[in-house]
Structure formats: C-alpha cells, structure tokens
Amino acid sequence: MSEMTNRKIGIALAAGSLLATAFMIAGLCFVAIDMAAPAAAEQKPEETGNAADAGSLVPYREAEEIRLLALGDSLTKGTGDATGQGYVRRVADGLSKRYNKPVKLLGNLAINGMTAQELAERLERDEGYQYAVKGANLIVFSIGGNDLFLSAYASLNGRELNEAAIDELAGDLDEALERFKRVVERLNALNPNASVVYMGLYNPFFELEELRGASAKLQDWNRAAYSELFRHPQMLMVPTFDLFEFRVLDYLSSDHFHPNEAGYERIAERMLDSL
Amino acid sequence: MNEPVLAVRQLCKHIKGRSIVDHVSFEIGEGEIVGFLGPNGAGKTTTIRMLVDLIKPTSGKVVICGHHVAKEPEKALRYVGCIVENPEMYSFMSGWQNLEHFAQMLDHADEARIREVTEIVQLEDRIHDKVKTYSLGMRQRLGIAQALLGRPKLLILDEPTNGLDPKGIKELRSFIRQLASDGLSLLISSHLLSEVQMLCDRVIIIDQGKVIASGKIDELIKQAAGHVHWVLGSRDAGVKLLSSDNRIKVLAGTESADDACGPIVTAMREELIPETVRRLVEHGIPVHAVHRAETTLEEMFLAMTERDTIA
Amino acid sequence: MLKLFALTQNEIVKLWLKKRFYVIILILLIIIPIFTYAEHKLAQTNAEHFPDWRNRILQQIADIENTLASDRIPEEWKRGRRIAVQQLQYYLDHDINPSEPSGVQFTREFLGNSVTLFIPMLVLAIGSDIVSGERTGGTIKMLLTRPVKRWKVLLSKLLALALYVSLTIAATVILCYLISGFVFGYGGWSAPVLAGFKIEGSSVDSASVYAVPQWRFLLMQAGLSWYSAMTVAALGLMTSVLLRSTAASMVSMMAAVIAGSILSSMSSAWTTAKYLFSVNLNLSGYLVGTPPPIEGMTLPFSACVLAVWGAAAIGVAFRVFTKGDILN
Numbered sequence: 001m002s003e004m005t006n007r008k009i010g011i012a013l014a015a016g017s018l019l020a021t022a023f024m025i026a027g028l029c030f031v032a033i034d035m036a037a038p039a040a041a042e043q044k045p046e047e048t049g050n051a052a053d054a055g056s057l058v059p060y061r062e063a064e065e066i067r068l069l070a071l072g073d074s075l076t077k078g079t080g081d082a083t084g085q086g087y088v089r090r091v092a093d094g095l096s097k098r099y100n101k102p103v104k105l106l107g108n109l110a111i112n113g114m115t116a117q118e119l120a121e122r123l124e125r126d127e128g129y130q131y132a133v134k135g136a137n138l139i140v141f142s143i144g145g146n147d148l149f150l151s152a153y154a155s156l157n158g159r160e161l162n163e164a165a166i167d168e169l170a171g172d173l174d175e176a177l178e179r180f181k182r183v184v185e186r187l188n189a190l191n192p193n194a195s196v197v198y199m200g201l202y203n204p205f206f207e208l209e210e211l212r213g214a215s216a217k218l219q220d221w222n223r224a225a226y227s228e229l230f231r232h233p234q235m236l237m238v239p240t241f242d243l244f245e246f247r248v249l250d251y252l253s254s255d256h257f258h259p260n261e262a263g264y265e266r267i268a269e270r271m272l273d274s275l
Numbered sequence: 276m277n278e279p280v281l282a283v284r285q286l287c288k289h290i291k292g293r294s295i296v297d298h299v300s301f302e303i304g305e306g307e308i309v310g311f312l313g314p315n316g317a318g319k320t321t322t323i324r325m326l327v328d329l330i331k332p333t334s335g336k337v338v339i340c341g342h343h344v345a346k347e348p349e350k351a352l353r354y355v356g357c358i359v360e361n362p363e364m365y366s367f368m369s370g371w372q373n374l375e376h377f378a379q380m381l382d383h384a385d386e387a388r389i390r391e392v393t394e395i396v397q398l399e400d401r402i403h404d405k406v407k408t409y410s411l412g413m414r415q416r417l418g419i420a421q422a423l424l425g426r427p428k429l430l431i432l433d434e435p436t437n438g439l440d441p442k443g444i445k446e447l448r449s450f451i452r453q454l455a456s457d458g459l460s461l462l463i464s465s466h467l468l469s470e471v472q473m474l475c476d477r478v479i480i481i482d483q484g485k486v487i488a489s490g491k492i493d494e495l496i497k498q499a500a501g502h503v504h505w506v507l508g509s510r511d512a513g514v515k516l517l518s519s520d521n522r523i524k525v526l527a528g529t530e531s532a533d534d535a536c537g538p539i540v541t542a543m544r545e546e547l548i549p550e551t552v553r554r555l556v557e558h559g560i561p562v563h564a565v566h567r568a569e570t571t572l573e574e575m576f577l578a579m580t581e582r583d584t585i586a
Numbered sequence: 587m588l589k590l591f592a593l594t595q596n597e598i599v600k601l602w603l604k605k606r607f608y609v610i611i612l613i614l615l616i617i618i619p620i621f622t623y624a625e626h627k628l629a630q631t632n633a634e635h636f637p638d639w640r641n642r643i644l645q646q647i648a649d650i651e652n653t654l655a656s657d658r659i660p661e662e663w664k665r666g667r668r669i670a671v672q673q674l675q676y677y678l679d680h681d682i683n684p685s686e687p688s689g690v691q692f693t694r695e696f697l698g699n700s701v702t703l704f705i706p707m708l709v710l711a712i713g714s715d716i717v718s719g720e721r722t723g724g725t726i727k728m729l730l731t732r733p734v735k736r737w738k739v740l741l742s743k744l745l746a747l748a749l750y751v752s753l754t755i756a757a758t759v760i761l762c763y764l765i766s767g768f769v770f771g772y773g774g775w776s777a778p779v780l781a782g783f784k785i786e787g788s789s790v791d792s793a794s795v796y797a798v799p800q801w802r803f804l805l806m807q808a809g810l811s812w813y814s815a816m817t818v819a820a821l822g823l824m825t826s827v828l829l830r831s832t833a834a835s836m837v838s839m840m841a842a843v844i845a846g847s848i849l850s851s852m853s854s855a856w857t858t859a860k861y862l863f864s865v866n867l868n869l870s871g872y873l874v875g876t877p878p879p880i881e882g883m884t885l886p887f888s889a890c891v892l893a894v895w896g897a898a899a900i901g902v903a904f905r906v907f908t909k910g911d912i913l914n
Contacts, residue, residue: 006375009602010595017598017749020756027809030802031873034781035885077652107636107645112655128644128678135638290913327731329912352733359731363724368603376599379592380732421728 059234060137060195066103068092069136071119071129075199076110076142080258087199088140090268095138095275106136115146116179123186133190140271142199143183144221147176149257173217177224184228184235196235197271198225202244204257215245238270278341279304280354280429280460281326286335288321288484295321297484298335303429303462308455310471310478311464312576318484319464320360323433326462327357340428353382356427360434362418366407370398370417373406374424381425392420396450412443419450430454431462436470448474468576480576502526502568503548504538508561514539516558522547538566589734593742594749597716601750604719606712610754613708614761621696622766629687629770639683647674662855666877672790673783673875680780682797688774689767690800694807696762697755698874701811702850702867706818706843708754713747713822714839715832717907722832726912736908744823744900751815755808779803783875790875803873810869813889817863817896818843824899827907830914843867850879857882863895 060066070076070088078086088108096103109132111118119141122129133139187196200222205211222241229235243266244251244259251263259267279302288296296318303309313319324330326337328348337344342351364373374392378384393402396416401409409417415435422430435451436444451474455461465471471478472492479489488495507513517539518525524542543551548565555562601607636642650667653659659667677684685691717740720726729739763772777800784791798806818839825835846864849856859865860880866888868876878884 006372006379006596006599010599013598013602013753014595014749017753020752021749021812023805024752024755024809024812027805027807028813029809030806031809031885034796034798034806104637105635106638106641107648109644109648111648111651126675128640128647128675131640131678132644135641290911324912329727329730331909331911349733349735352731355731357731359727361724363728365600365603365723365725367605368600372599372603376596377728377732379596380589380729380734382733425733 058137059193061099063137065101066092066095066099066138067106067136068095068103069106069132069139069194070108070110071133071139071141072110072143072199073114073146074110074112074258075145076108076140077112078108078110078264079112080253080255081261081264082253083261085261085264087264087268087271090265091140091271091275094268094272098272098275106132110142113146114143116143116176116183117147119143120179120182120186123183123190130190133187133194136191137194138197138275139187139191139194140197140199141183141187144176144180144225145201147179148173148201148218148221173221173224177221177228180225181228184232188232188235192232192234194234195275196229196232197274198229198235198237199267199271200225200237200239200241202240204244204248204252206245206248215241236274238267238274240267240270243267243270280307280340281462282338283322283326284336284338286322286325286337287333288318288325288330289333295484296325296332299481299484299486300335301479301486301489303460305428305460306455306458307477308451308461308463308475310475311462311481312466312468312471312478313464313481315466317482319481320433322481323357323359323431323462323464326431327355327359328352329359353425354428355431356419356422356425356429357431358415358418358422358433358435359431361437362414362421364406364414364417364421367405369405370402370409370413370420373417374402374421377421378424383426384424388424388426392423395423396420411438412440415439415443415447427459429460429462433464434466435463436465444470503541503543503545504564504566504568505541505562506538506564506566507555508563509559510539512558513555513560516555516560517541517551520547520551520554523551538564540568590738590742590745593734593738594745597742597746598749601712601716601746607750607753607757610708610711611757611761614758615765617704618696618762618765622692622769625687625692625695625766626769639686640678640681643674643678643684647671647678650674669783669785669790669875669877672792673780676783676790676792676795677780680797682778682780684780686774686777687770688777688800689763689770689772690774690804691777692766692770693759693762694779694800694804696766697759697804697807697811698868698870700758701814701870702847702864703843705755705758705811705815706867707840708758709747709751709815709818710822710836710839710843712750712754713819714826714836716743716747716823717826718830718832718835719826721830721912721914730912737904740823740827740904740907744820744903747819747823748816751812751819755812755815759804759808775799775801779874781806781873781875785875785877806873807870810873814867814869814892817892817899818867820896820899820903821863824903827903860887861891863892866891 076088092103092105201218203215203218205214226237229237251259253260281303283299283301286296286299299322311319325332328344331345339351340354344351374389378389393399396419398416477491480487517523526540526542552562632642650671654664654667720729778797779800780795781798782794782796784794822839825839829835843864846862849859850865857880860883865879869888872885
C-alpha cells in the first residue's frame with residue numbers, strides 16, 4: 001500500500017517541527033544572553049568618523065553630474081509652495097536643462113524653523129551632514145529668517161506687530177550674524193570646492209505700513225551676510241529683497257510669510273541667472 | 276459468582292437543578308447482551324455517557340471490571356469499546372488512518388490488530404478510502420471496528436441500527452450475536468424495541484431517569500398484565516362497567532360510539548376474565564367476543580412508559 | 587510518557603491531514619512575493635534618488651524633523667519620531683546601513699511587521715478549531731472514551747500546536763528568504779544590525795547599543811516571534827475549549843489581537859492597557875528600539891505579561907477540559 005501511514009507522517013513532522021522549535025528556543029536564548037549581559041557588546045560599533053570622502057574636487061560646471069545639496073530653513077524646504085517643488089527642485093531642473101547633464105539632488109535637508117544656531121551645530125557635529133556637504137559640488141541654503149523673525153512671527157499670531165517688535169528683532173541681529181558666520185566658515189572648511197549659493201532675506205511685511213521699517217533691518221542683515229560670503233570666492237549671495245516689495249501680494253502664499261509657487265519660481269530664476 | 280463486567284450503582288445526575296438520571300442501578304455479566312430501553316428524554320444517553328466518563332455523575336458510581344470509571348478512567352475504559360450516538364470519525368482521514376489514530380491511544384493495538392478488526396467488520400476493500408466517502412452503514416462498521424480495537428470486555432452501542440437499511444440491520448444483528456458468543460458483553464440502547472427483543476437476553480427499561488423494569492424478556496412479559504380485547508354489544512355501557520373495576524385498566528376503546536370500530540383493550544389479569552364476563556351479562560351487555568392478546572415487549576414498554584398520559 | 591508522544595503524534599497528523607498547513611504555505615506563497623515586489627519598487631526608487639544610502643537617511647531624518655516642527659502632530663507621535671531620528675542618526679554616525687537590501691534583511695523586516703497581526707492570524711488558522719472542531723465533528727466522544735486521561739489529550743494538543751507554531755515561523759522565514767533572495771540576493775547574513783537601544787521618555791540611550799550579525803538578529807527575532815505566537819496559541823486553545831463554535835473562537839481571538847494592534851498604534855494614554863496581551867506581542871520591536879506603545883513597557887515586562895496570559899489561558903483550558911461534561 002503506497003499510502004503514507006500516520007506513523008510515517010507523524011515522525012517526519014515531529015522531527016521537522018522539533019528542529020524548528022530548537023531554532024526558536026536558541027533565538028530566545030540569544031535574547032536572554034544579551035539581556036543578562038548587556039556588555040556582550042564585545043561588538044560595540046565603532047565611531048567610524050565617516051572616513052568615506054566623496055568630496056568632489058571638480059566645480060559643478062565641469063563635473064559629470066551636478067550634485068546639489070539644499071540646507072536651511074522653510075524657504076529652502078519650499079513651505080508655501082503647493083506643488084512642493086520650492087526653489088530647490090526648480091533650480092535642479094533648470095540646471096539640468098542648461099548644462100545638459102544630470103543633476104543629482106543629494107537631499108533637501110532643510111527643516112522648517114531651523115535657525116542659524118541649529119545649522120551651525122549640525123555642520124559641526126553631525127557626521128551625516130558633513131558627509132553630505134563633502135559629497136556635493138553645489139550647495140544652496142537659506143538661513144537667518146527664523147533667527148530674526150522667530151520672536152516677531154510668534155507675536156504676530158497673538159497681537160499686532162509694532163515698532164517695538166522690530167527693535168527687538170534688530171537686537172538679535174549681531175548674535176544671529178555671529179552664528180551665520182559659523183555656518184559659512186563650516187561650509188568652507190568641509191568642502192571648499194563646492195559652489196555655495198545663499199538666498200538673501202526679504203521682508204514679508206512690506207505691505208504693512210507699521211512694519212515697513214523691518215525692511216531696513218533686513219537689508220542690514222543681507223549686507224552683513226554678504227560681507228561674510230564674499231571672502232570665499234566659491235560663495236554667492238542671491239538677493240530676493242526687491243522681488244517682494246511692489247508685488248508682495250503676488251508672490252506670497254496665504255500665510256503672508258512664505259513665498260507661493262510664483263515666488264519660488266522667481267527665486268529659482270534669480271539663482272539660475274547667477275549659476 | 277463472577278464479578279460483573281459492568282456494575283452501575285445508584286447513579287444520579289443533576290443538570291441545572293433538574294434530575295436527569297435518578298438512582299439507576301444495574302449489572303451486566305460476562306457474555307450477556309442487555310437492551311437499554313426508554314423513550315426519548317428518559318436519560319438513556321446521559322446514562323451511557325456516564326458509563327464511559329463523558330459525563331461525571333452527581334452521585335453513585337460505575338464500575339467496569341472492578342475499576343471505578345470516574346476515579347480511574349484510564350483503567351476502566353481499557354475494557355470498554357463504545358459508539359456514543361453516531362459513529363463519528365475523522366472524515367478527512369481514511370478508515371485505516373482513523374483506526375491507526377485510535378490504536379495509538381491504546382496499549383496493545385498494533386497493525387495486525389487493525390487488520391483483524393477490519394476483517395471482522397468486512398471493510399477490507401474500502402479501508403484506505405477517505406471516511407467522507409463512506410455510507411452510513413460503512414461508518415457504523417468502522418465505528419464498531421474502532422470499538423473492538425482494544426479487545427474490550429464490554430461493548431456499548433448507542434442506537435446502533437440508526438439509519439441502517441433492513442439488510443444492514445440484519446447483518447448487524449448476526450454480527451452482534453457472533454460477538455456475544457465470543458464472550459463479549461454488550462449493552463445496546465435502542466428505540467427499535469423489536470430489535471432489542473430479538474437480540475437481547477435481558478432488558479433494562481428506564482423512564483424519567485428511573486429504572487422502571489429490568490429482567491429477562493420472557494419473565495417481564497409473564498409478569499406484566501396481559502391485554503384482553505372485548506367486543507361488546509353496548510360499547511359505552513361496557514366501557515363504564517369495565518372501568519368501574521379497579522383491577523381492570525382500559526387502554527383503548529374509550530372513544531365515542533360513533534367512530535368506535537375496534538375492540539375495547541384492557542390490561543387485566545387472566546383469572547379475572549370469567550368473573551367479568553358474568554358481570555357484563557348480569558348487566559345486560561352482550562359479549563360478542565373476548566380475546567386474550569399475546570403481549571409483545573413493545574406493548575409492555577408502551578404500557579409502562581405511557582402510564583401517566585393515559586391515567 | 588510514551589503514550590504522550592503517541593498522542594502528540596496523532597494530533598500532529600490530524601492537523602497535517604486537515605491541510606491547514608498547506609493553506610498557510612499557500613498564503614505565504616501569495617503574500618511574500620507581493621511584499622517582495624513592493625519592497626523591490628521602493629528599493630528601486632531609493633536607488634534612483636539616493637545612490638548613497640547616507641543621503642537617504644539624512645533626507646529621512648530631515649523629513650521627520652519637519653513633521654516634528656509642526657504643531658498639528660500630537661506629542662505622543664512626536665516622541666516616537668524623535669526616537670526614530672536619534673536611531674537613524676546613530677546608524678549614520680556608525681556608518682551602518684539600517685536597510686541594506688538583501689534576502690535576510692527583507693526576512694527580518696517581514697517578520698518584524700508580521701508578529702502583531704499576520705503570524706497570530708496564521709496560528710489561529712491552525713489552532714482555533716483544535717478542540718472545538720472535535721466537538722462539532724462529534725469525534726470528541728471517541729477521543730475521550732479511550733483509556734487516556736483527559737489532561738493528556740489536551741496536553742498532546744497543546745504540544746502539537748506548539749510544534750506547528752515553530753513550523754509556521756520557520757516556514758515564514760525560509761519562504762521569505764528564498765523568495766525575496768531571488769530579487770535582493772541571498773546574502774546579508776553577516777551584515778551588522780544594531781540592537782539594545784534603551785528608550786527613556788523621548789530620548790534614546792545608546793550606551794548599551796551593540797552590533798550583532800544579521801543572522802543572529804534574525805534568530806533572536808524568530809525566537810521572540812515564537813514566544814508571542816505561543817501566547818496566542820495558548821489563548822486560542824483556551825477559546826477553542828470554552829467556545830463550541832470554531833468561528834466564534836477564531837473571531838473572538840482575532841478581535842482581541844486586532845484591538846491590541848489598534849491600541850498600540852494609538853500610543854494610548856490609557857496606561858493600564860499595557861497589561862493586555864495583544865499590546866505586548868511585538869517583542870522584537872524592543873530589540874531594534876521601536877518605541878513601546880505605552881511608556882514604561884520593556885522587553886522583560888512584555889515577556890512577563892505574555893507569560894502570565896499564556897499560563898492563565900492554559901490553566902483555564904485544562905481546568906474546563908478535564909472537568910467539563912460532554913453533553914452534545
């Protein structure tokens with residue numbers, strides 16, 4: 001009779017499943033061992049320091065592909081742009097058309113609300129950031145808006161913005177510039193070969209008469225920022241200040257703070273003009 | 276005297292405050308075939324389940340071959356093969372695999388024994404087919420094969436002829452006789468009373484959880500009041516007179532005169548007949564015929580269990 | 587002892603002949619290729635946009651941080667994401683790719699994701715009629731009128747179920763590896779995986795983090811999945827004893843498991859929920875440092891909760907099975 005009898009099936013299954021059970025229990029034993037002696041960390045992972053240096057020694061114009069990295073705050077992130085492209089993707093697309101070579105966006109590491117302080121810290125400590133910066137041949141960034149506007153913007157939600165707030169804003173200027181300087185120095189130290197484009201600040205409150213004074217303060221920032229950037233020949237500042245004065249309503253999104261699609265489009269055009 | 280194969284002593288079961296089985300006691304000796312009778316709901320199935328440890332008795336005990344079922348089931352059940360209600364087997368396995376399965380649960384049932392019981396129930400041809408392809412009769416036979424695997428001393432069959440065709444019933448009957456002649460004791464519950472009458476040496480009749488009669492069939496019939504059929508000239512007056520005597524019980528024939536055609540049936544002792552005839556004649560009721568009917572187990576059973584509904 | 591072995595063999599054979607395990611293999615054969623394809627697509631997109639995994643991790647961190655900056659996200663969710671950021675950062679700092687695509691890596695992810703719902707479902711598919719099926723089929727009368735103590739019958743069923751749980755997890759691992767390896771390659775056994783993240787509030791204590799080769803991690807994960815699945819099996823056995831109907835026992839167990847997974851994903855503020863068994867099923871999550879569903883839960887805690895539930899279920903099952911009358 002060719003039929004498998006119960007005994008044969010049973011023994012085969014019992015053997016197979018006992019073997020499987022042994023494996024499961026071995027796994028549980030490993031867990032128990034590791035929990036009992038957490039110092040089983042004989043395999044403590046080493047800090048590698050990210051020796052891998054993908055740094056590009058060739059400027060982006062001559063390189064085979066443009067390796068673009070975006071850093072900074074919500075303006076680089078593209079907040080306010082319903083298409084989600086921001087100026088970064090538009091610049092990437094524009095560059096690839098102009099130079100007829102691939103543009104690799106290594107990443108848009110911009111984070112809403114990032115301040116110069118935070119960016120400086122990351123560039124100093126975060127090996128991932130350093131790695132990314134080293135790997136890029138073109139870096140675009142925007143920073144400083146949150147340092148200057150954070151207190152002002154917070155109060156806009158609560159009460160009317162007034163002259164006093166603008167003075168407060170100016171008070172932070174020197175400290176913020178100090179941090180900006182750290183960012184610039186750090187970028188230069190990490191990758192002196194990459195071209196760096198800084199997006200200048202604009203005054204989103206231009207149409208509010210009592211806040212028009214802020215424009216002058218922002219211009220102070222832009223001037224000071226430029227005086228840090230121009231020391232490094234690979235760094236460039238693209239002004240956006242003028243775009244938003246007469247046509248502030250056309251270019252700002254509904255939050256009256258971030259640009260809209262048209263605004264980002266214009267910023268990207270500006271950058272492309274300079275690249 | 277030999278130790279009984281099965282001894283049931285003062286067995287009681289209460290479920291949710293209701294008494295299902297009430298002080299049932301009986302014994303089965305070696306090689307005996309005992310019928311277990313009772314109308315539906317009499318407590319037959321509950322009693323059988325207590326015999327094989329499916330239900331725990333509220334009080335009383337079941338002893339099989341000297342072993343207390345509730346206390347040492349693994350010893351007592353060694354001597355029992357049973358089919359409780361339908362012979363339900365695993366339908367996704369073959370008959371052979373089913374037998375192997377149950378043989379594994381016993382101590383001394385090897386492959387040779389499986390082959391042997393297969394031959395006893397004549398299932399050799401189909402034993403390797405899946406049980407779901409079996410007819411009811413084949414399932415019944417497979418159930419019996421399963422029950423026989425452990426060479427039991429007592430075989431308990433619950434409604435064994437249920438769903439069998441006449442040929443199957445006949446085969447089963449001769450098969451059971453043969454088993455008994457080999458020294459096996461059998462307890463057969465059935466509602467087919469004629470079956471029990473033809474098969475069993477002895478019957479136990481229960482109703483409403485109590486044993487109402489037990490003993491050899493001939494003796495029971497002798498003991499029981501015979502049925503006397505009366506055909507009288509004046510039916511209504513006859514019924515009135517007959518029922519006025521408290522030694523006579525009128526079982527049938529009390530319908531109104533219009534649709535009465537059959538005889539008046541009474542249960543009474545034979546020696547009362549001459550006296551009753553004399554009384555009928557004295558009251559001017561013509562006696563056309565008096566007929567003493569042979570009592571069958573069926574009639575006795577009905578008479579016993581339907582006592583309340585008639586009185 | 588010999589009897590118990592024979593009984594267990596009986597139960598194994600019955601489960602096998604009921605073709606339950608075939609169904610499980612079939613389900614795995616359908617589901618794994620689907621997930622492999624999805625994972626393959628994802629890996630392709632990643633490779634396209636981020637040839638360097640480090641940049642992908644950086645972007646991932648930046649994306650999470652952007653959601654953290656939003657005020658709309660509830661604080662409990664942020665906690666988990668902060669932890670995720672710290673872990674990704676740790677991987678980045680140590681130059682370890684947390685998801686180097688390989689057959690082993692896919693298997694590890696699949697097992698990790700299936701432990702709370704998929705594997706319990708498979709276990710219940712095998713086990714939820716292990717007793718109730720005998721009742722509805724009437725075969726329980728045959729089974730319990732044999733000269734065998736009732737507890738032995740139930741123990742043999744429990745043992746058979748345990749062995750099938752092992753087989754199920756082994757089959758999941760083996761099939762996952764074979765199928766996904768076809769796409770991702772059969773390597774990755776020795777790739778390092780970081781284990782031992784300790785989570786305190788919303789920060790990660792990386793002092794006790796250590797690297798294990800992926801094969802060892804996979805084995806640990808399989809062991810922990812087996813442990814959770816065994817608890818489910820024990821509870822399934824209990825419902826199978828308590829409820830006559832197989833459907834009822836299957837549905838009630840699935841409801842409990844699903845309720846647990848919903849509760850865990852809600853990061854419930856109802857802290858007593860941590861004593862429910864189904865909230866504690868994801869044991870291997872503790873290895874990789876997934877934040878626990880409710881604060882204060884640890885691996886030993888969850889293991890204890892599951893053990894108590896499992897033991898209680900087995901206790902109830904044995905008590906009812908050995909004492910109960912078989913009335914139908």
